[in-house]
Amino acid sequence: MGPKVSIIIPFYNCAYIDQSIQSALNQTYKNIEIIVVDDGSFAYMEKIQPYLNSIRYVKKENGGTATALNYGVSIAKGSYVAWLSSDDYFLPEKIEKQLDFMLKRNAKASFTNYDCVDENNHIITKFTGMRFQSTEQVYESYLKYNTINGCTVLIDKNELKRFGIFNPTFRYTHDYELWFKMLVNGVDFYYLDENLTKFRQHSQSGTSMHQDQMRAEMAIIEEMYRPLLLAKLQNIK
Numbered sequence: 001m002g003p004k005v006s007i008i009i010p011f012y013n014c015a016y017i018d019q020s021i022q023s024a025l026n027q028t029y030k031n032i033e034i035i036v037v038d039d040g041s042f043a044y045m046e047k048i049q050p051y052l053n054s055i056r057y058v059k060k061e062n063g064g065t066a067t068a069l070n071y072g073v074s075i076a077k078g079s080y081v082a083w084l085s086s087d088d089y090f091l092p093e094k095i096e097k098q099l100d101f102m103l104k105r106n107a108k109a110s111f112t113n114y115d116c117v118d119e120n121n122h123i124i125t126k127f128t129g130m131r132f133q134s135t136e137q138v139y140e141s142y143l144k145y146n147t148i149n150g151c152t153v154l155i156d157k158n159e160l161k162r163f164g165i166f167n168p169t170f171r172y173t174h175d176y177e178l179w180f181k182m183l184v185n186g187v188d189f190y191y192l193d194e195n196l197t198k199f200r201q202h203s204q205s206g207t208s209m210h211q212d213q214m215r216a217e218m219a220i221i222e223e224m225y226r227p228l229l230l231a232k233l234q235n236i237k
Contacts, residue, residue, distance in 0.1 A: 002103075005032045005095050006078030006157070010068035011048070012039040014086035016200060018047040019121075023089035025054055029096035033077055037068040066166035066174035073160060081157045083175075087200045088151050094196040098154045101192045108159040109182065110190040112152040114197040124201060132191040142183055142229055146218065150175035152197045159187065173217040180225040184232060 007024045011017050017036075024034045034055040036048060040062030048057060060071055073081060080099065084090060094112075102110050113131065116124040130147045132138050141147040153175075163182050166174040183189065 004078040005080045006076035008072035011086045013043040016087040026092045039068040066168040070165045107190040108156040112192045113195045135188040172214045184228045
């Protein structure tokens with residue numbers, strides 16, 4: 001049996017939580033634990049009820065997705081961590097393929113491509129993310145774009161903890177800040193060119209509802225980290 005993988009699902013009043021949990025349970029890789037962190041929800045909790053015997057369910061006061069992720073990581077028993085948003089879902093072979101990809105390369109962090117789907121799971125766009133030929137291209141991409149979808153990431157838990165926590169100050173872009181910090185400090189994010197996650201676009205998603213706040217947070221992060229990343233790349237070359 002391979003290393004344990006902890007799939008952390010932050011949950012806050014999300015109507016799609018049952019689909020998210022079911023996709024985690026459907027993984028072909030079986031040495032997993034599923035941690036649902038209820039971030040002070042008051043709606044849709046009944047959708048979790050049928051799964052309570054198959055998951056670890058914990059509830060906390062509302063503090064935002066970053067705090068829910070941090071709590072999940074703090075109690076995770078796995079050697080690797082995956083984050084799954086409560087409105088997204090994984091394909092069944094997601095963990096198996098990505099972990100095998102990482103172990104063969106001794107990679108500490110990896111990400112994949114993804115499809116965008118609508119409220120009814122119909123595909124809007126396939127291979128929505130950028131595609132890469134090397135880890136160096138991933139570094140270079142961050143000089144212009146946010147290219148890593150957080151819910152496609154699989155990461156060594158010790159490597160994740162080495163860089164601290166998801167910063168709750170960035171309520172909507174905490175993952176962007178952490179990946180940036182890791183890249184600046186020389187962590188290679190390996191890219192697997194498969195679309196193993198379905199990213200849902202809908203009117204109630206954080207991405208749809210908080211665009212202005214996201215752009216403001218991203219501007220702060222980019223001003224902080226892009227000069228450091230540029231200097232790092234120049235030193236490498």
